[in-house]
Amino acid sequence: MDYNEEMIPSTVLHWNYRGFTEFPLYQLEGEESEVTDIYLKENLLTRLPSNIGVLEHLESLYVSGNDITELPREISKLRCLKCLDVSGNRLKRIPDEIGEVRNLKFLILDENELTELPLRIAELRRLRYLSVCDNKLQWLPQRPVYNYHHCEFRFWRNSSLKTLPYSLWYHMFRDQQTRCLNIGCLSAGNSQNANKTNCQCKLRIRQDSIQWEVLMECPPQYNIVLETKSHNPPSLYEMCKRQFYQMMTTAVKKLNPQTYSFYSEHVRENLYNEHNNNIIDLQDNFQGFNIGTGEGNRNYDENGNSFKPAIVNESHKKFSNGYYVPADILKEYFSCLPSFLKNDLSNGPVSRCENVHCKSPVFDHAFYEFCFGEIVLIDKIEEILLSATFCSKSCADFWKRSKNTIPWTLA
Structure with a gap:
């Protein structure tokens, strides 16, 4: 089928449900710089072109419901992009260069196969909405959004996600109602016998004379994870x-x-x-x-x-x-x-020390503590696990004075 005749003579291109198997950049014939919005929902795309940067004035890109497995690093060249919807694809990772799309306000990553978010996503200072529901997230960065108070962050139904970083909970979810009936993750009620991949923490939880264990995945950037009873200092490199x-x-x-x-x-x-x-x-x-x-x-x-x-x-x-x-x-x-x-150094640290008097960056040598927190849902209050990261044993000991921490060991 010849789509040239059907192309709308406008800066907004409606290409939903067309059966495209590749991004139809060739249809623009030298008019790439005039395009501001592209709708390519429910097609058969498997990738975005590496020369997507020629769409220099593109503000919105909707490619949900395709079969895209990765985003090109060249997406960083879309300096005007404000909305990116890649939900309902097969993305396994987001490139670090997403942090260079600095006008981005809405980023929708729902229903993919992501196991983690890039640390540089926190560079998106204008971001107002980040949704990564229904993925395979195993951990969250301490600061997935730059502005805790002016950005809505959704991560529901990531069943492998067992804990929330303490700072993220404290600034975004503490004492605030979440517009959700069931977050579908952060459940401490069941033990999982998942295959060991990276470093794992085994939490021993006791409530009402019942004891069970929960396995929590650590960020792969952490080469060394320590309990606070350990005295191992960070390396000179760290x-x-x-x-x-x-x-x-x-x-x-x-x-x-x-x-x-x-x-x-x-x-x-x-x-x-x-x-x-x-x-x-x-x-x-x-x-x-x-x-x-x-x-x-x-x-x-x-x-x-x-x-x-x-x-x-x-x-x-x-x-x-x-x-x-x-x-x-x-x-x-x-x-x-x-x-x-x-x-x-470009990606930045996974966390900063939870001791408010320190806040040192933590790259690959972390001391961990865990405690419980609460998230207020529409019709109930859910108790969730919180993970706190520290740069040293002394900072961890100072923080845990006022917390009821959970015993844990390395799995």
């Missing part, structure tokens, strides 16, 4: 990442004009100055590995010889994304770092 990320977070706050406009011109002094040579030493130490000699690296010439880092330039490049995140700082100033370290 401590360095925490310190580096704190430094970048401070710089980001001063670069974002809506909160720290007065300091924007002086952010360079926080990252690189004559009185603190940590960054100079870091870059010098990586010289011997010929890191950063690839295309686009501005700290080394074509022979791998170092020269004055770009960060000391007086003219600061202004990003076109509206606000700054740590990934921007890394991309702009620290291309000398190895890729595995840049990846960890």
Whole structure:
């Protein structure tokens, strides 16, 4: 069938129920930049094109009810996108680059096969609605949305999800009615004999003389998970990442004009100055590995010889994304770092320490505690398990003084 004759001569393209087996980008014939809305519901799509970025003014994309298994990283080029509906597909993961779609307000991921959410989803500061119901989530990040109070977050009916991060519960669900009759997860009433994949915590729960066990999946980013009776300190590598990320977070706050406009011109002094040579030493130490000699690296010439880092330039490049995140700082100033370290720092920590007097980032070395909380549903109150993450034993001990924690061991 020739769909050229049926294409609506408008910036809004209604292509629902057409039997498309591939994204009909070829139908636009050079008019890609004029399209603002595309409806492709209930077709036979298995993927989105890698050149989807040519739809530079696209604001809404509805591709629910297809057979899409993954989203291309190039979705980050849709700078104007405000609504993305990919519900009812077969997505197994969301690319980290989703955090670069910074005008996104509505993200609908229901009825897929997701086991986790990307950490960079919290970079979407304009997000007002995030729904990931009816998936296979095993854990939730401590901060899946940037603004706890201005974004609705739904994660119902993920049966493998057993706990909710304490901070997420405290800021979004504590003492607030949830518009749901049954959340369909976070159930502590039954033990599951699931196959062991990553690190698991085995909680021993006792109520009314009845005792049972619950297995809880830990985020795969955690290489070390400890009970608070343990005294194992974090590795030097973990401590360095925490310190580096704190430094970048401070710089980001001063670069974002809506909160720290007065300091924007002086952010360079926080990252690189004559009185603190940590960054100079870091870059010098990586010289011997010929890191950063690839295309686009501005700290080394074509022979791998170092020269004055770009960060000391007086003219600061202004990003076109509206606000700054740590990934921007890394991309702009620290291309000398190895890729595995840049990846960890760009994605950010899984959690921050639950001790309100600390809040240090926690990457792969975590101390855990568990307790109960309540979620208020329309017709009842449900008791749920909460997981609390800490950077050290001392922070965990301080927090648990006022909590009735649950005994647990590693499975």
